[in-house]
Amino acid sequence: MTAWAGAWGAGMYRGAVSAPIVVMPTGFSALDQCLEGGGWPAGMLTELRVRPVGIGEMRLLLPVLAALSREGRLIWVAPPYGPYAPALAAHDIVLDHLVVVRPRTHKEALWVVSQGLLSPAVGAVVSWFTDIREQEFRALQRHAAQGGRWSFCFLPRDLAPKPSRLRLILEPAPEGVRITLARKAGRPVAPLVVAL
Amino acid sequence: MLWLAVVLTALPLEAFAARPAPFAVVEDKVLVACDARAQAQGLGPGLSVVRAHALCPSLSLGVRDRLAETSLLEGLAAFAYGFSPCVVLRADGVLMRFTDEASPLGDPHLVVAHVTQGLADMGCAFEIAMAPTAALAWLCARSAVRCVWTSKDPWRLAVRSLPLTGLSLTDEVRAACQALGLTRLGDLLDLPRPGLIRRFGREVVWLLEGLMGERPEIEDFWAPAPWFRRRLSFSHPVETDEALVFALARIVREWVMVLRAQEARAAGFAVEMTCEDGSVRSEAFTLTRPERDAQILMRLVRERLRDFRPGSAITAVTVSAPLEASTEGSLPLWRDGQWREQDFRGLLDRLQARLGRDSVRALSLHPDHRPERASREASWPPRRLQGPPAHVLGDRPIWLLDPPERLDVVRGMPMLCGPLRLVRGPERVETGWWDEPVVRDYFVAISSRHESLWIFHCARGEWFLHGYFA
Numbered sequence: 001m002t003a004w005a006g007a008w009g010a011g012m013y014r015g016a017v018s019a020p021i022v023v024m025p026t027g028f029s030a031l032d033q034c035l036e037g038g039g040w041p042a043g044m045l046t047e048l049r050v051r052p053v054g055i056g057e058m059r060l061l062l063p064v065l066a067a068l069s070r071e072g073r074l075i076w077v078a079p080p081y082g083p084y085a086p087a088l089a090a091h092d093i094v095l096d097h098l099v100v101v102r103p104r105t106h107k108e109a110l111w112v113v114s115q116g117l118l119s120p121a122v123g124a125v126v127s128w129f130t131d132i133r134e135q136e137f138r139a140l141q142r143h144a145a146q147g148g149r150w151s152f153c154f155l156p157r158d159l160a161p162k163p164s165r166l167r168l169i170l171e172p173a174p175e176g177v178r179i180t181l182a183r184k185a186g187r188p189v190a191p192l193v194v195a196l
Numbered sequence: 197m198l199w200l201a202v203v204l205t206a207l208p209l210e211a212f213a214a215r216p217a218p219f220a221v222v223e224d225k226v227l228v229a230c231d232a233r234a235q236a237q238g239l240g241p242g243l244s245v246v247r248a249h250a251l252c253p254s255l256s257l258g259v260r261d262r263l264a265e266t267s268l269l270e271g272l273a274a275f276a277y278g279f280s281p282c283v284v285l286r287a288d289g290v291l292m293r294f295t296d297e298a299s300p301l302g303d304p305h306l307v308v309a310h311v312t313q314g315l316a317d318m319g320c321a322f323e324i325a326m327a328p329t330a331a332l333a334w335l336c337a338r339s340a341v342r343c344v345w346t347s348k349d350p351w352r353l354a355v356r357s358l359p360l361t362g363l364s365l366t367d368e369v370r371a372a373c374q375a376l377g378l379t380r381l382g383d384l385l386d387l388p389r390p391g392l393i394r395r396f397g398r399e400v401v402w403l404l405e406g407l408m409g410e411r412p413e414i415e416d417f418w419a420p421a422p423w424f425r426r427r428l429s430f431s432h433p434v435e436t437d438e439a440l441v442f443a444l445a446r447i448v449r450e451w452v453m454v455l456r457a458q459e460a461r462a463a464g465f466a467v468e469m470t471c472e473d474g475s476v477r478s479e480a481f482t483l484t485r486p487e488r489d490a491q492i493l494m495r496l497v498r499e500r501l502r503d504f505r506p507g508s509a510i511t512a513v514t515v516s517a518p519l520e521a522s523t524e525g526s527l528p529l530w531r532d533g534q535w536r537e538q539d540f541r542g543l544l545d546r547l548q549a550r551l552g553r554d555s556v557r558a559l560s561l562h563p564d565h566r567p568e569r570a571s572r573e574a575s576w577p578p579r580r581l582q583g584p585p586a587h588v589l590g591d592r593p594i595w596l597l598d599p600p601e602r603l604d605v606v607r608g609m610p611m612l613c614g615p616l617r618l619v620r621g622p623e624r625v626e627t628g629w630w631d632e633p634v635v636r637d638y639f640v641a642i643s644s645r646h647e648s649l650w651i652f653h654c655a656r657g658e659w660f661l662h663g664y665f666a
Contacts, residue, residue, distance in 0.1 A: 052645050052647050053595070053647070053664055053666060054595070054647035054648055054649060054664030054665060054666050055645075055646055055647055055648070055666070056648070056665070056666065057666055058594045058595075058666035059594070059665070059666070062594075073540055079595075080595065081595035081596060081597055081663075081664065082571070082573055082595065082596045082597070082598050083559055083571075083573070083594065083595065083596075084567075084570075084571050084592060084593055084594055084595065084596040084663060085559045085560060085561045085562075085570065085571035085572070086561060086570050086571060086592045087592040087593055087594045088559065088594065089561060090592065091594075095558075095559050095560060095561065095578070096558075096578055098558070098559055099544070099547075099556060099557070099558065099576060100557045100558070100559060100573060101547060101551070101555060101556055101557070102555050102557060103551055103555060104551070104555065108550070108551055108555075111550070112547060112551070115543060115546060115547065116543070119539055119540065119543045120539055121537065121539045121540035121543060122540070122543070172645060172646025172647065173646065174646065
């Protein structure tokens, strides 16, 4: 965990520069270089747009989730399929620290995510939604900022844009996964391909 | 010997959760108790319902709930038990005995202050008095004399000015006293005892001897039940959540008081609701770790009831919980890790309370060579089977489809939105001869959309999709 304090200065007081963010290296140096602060940011909802399922979207997150599972807990809310324990263990996820929650309704899912985000015992919340209203998304984002935990939200590719500070569009590529940083503070970046 | 008496002055009223003023409690068509607004309109105990309604048309009535009253008294006794091991339960209050002037808390005034504070927190109307005899403490509390008399005080003098109205005398004796001009206790004490016996009977002297400590007092002491049980009834059946939560908050407040007094924790609880149509619905819940914090317990009770919709309105609600003896401190004096652990258990409790136990799940590894048996998702907490985990040789996907999905086959090759390209394999899995024989050849395949799939080919020539390398 590193606090990125490069931009700390007079600009911050004028509101031109945001407060330093806490990041966690992604485990992929090409991606680290493109992300503000050099890793996955804490305290905000990272939006991931994936289609189809099974192009390496979880392998992209497993390094950071493994690191977070060692000291905190992981909460996965409504994953699309059954997480397979041997594969997760092979990626160094501490299985005893992983809670899979299967809510029955959308409202329950939102509630579980915000409860997880606000708990200091939780390292990261990963959630899968088939649809989410802008208002609901904003509420989750507020809770993410309040709790200061890592959170990743998988949304269908064709959903209307959500007001997130960091959105990644993941597409399959022959040699790995193509990542487009669709929304992030700072300069726009060209799509990059990460080999998994 | 010192006795502390606590009388709940509005016990029949307090058995009701919500009391829309003016409010009165009736039993056998006669008023038993009424609130301040009703009293201001000239109502009082003993009045018939018909006359009460004539005097005050807006009066709300509740039928006396003895069960709720008993549970309230039990709660009071359990609270008192935290101060003294010798508690006597009376019809509308409790007596606590302190063996010495020096109680565990030291100064008797301090004891009274603590008890008063606790009762005020509970939010009930009460009278409290301390005196060297049980009968006297009780009389003082009943007469609303807030005294703290120890045997060092000149209480024998002070007693003389007490009115006779609080004494449990028969109507004849009372009338005779009035006729003789006896209004204070001192007037009775001054009279020669043999004359008193002749005129009023033995009971009166018996009473006086008890008051002045001239005969030993024998009391049955209350023993705490190893559970907490509290019932609140509603004068009007409730349908809204707010009214229910209000009642539950009151119960939880008392519950925590009892837990604290008995150095216990709640390991689980059951909420029982009596509906208007007579049916009873109950919800039980077990905590992952015993708890004593009012906020945590209230949050759990609320979450548990959030989606709970009984068919009709609720007339009474009961919370019952076993008391779990515990020596663990609940103060956050631990290292960071332990504190977080406690917070995490609290989170799990909340999730399970709202979503149900089955929705909160744990993953565990199992030593089995059949891929679908090597991973198990079951309700929290995780259970581990004894034995080393199965040694995994090949690739394993992150998402597993259970059951596997059958794939279309064209010219002997599997298809999923176009032909699949097999990149690794086969890996033969051949096991499970003890129930259903399994022979599968697993491949890693790439679809035309670049998805990485885990597929297998079984002996019958069919292809199945079993997982995604997400």
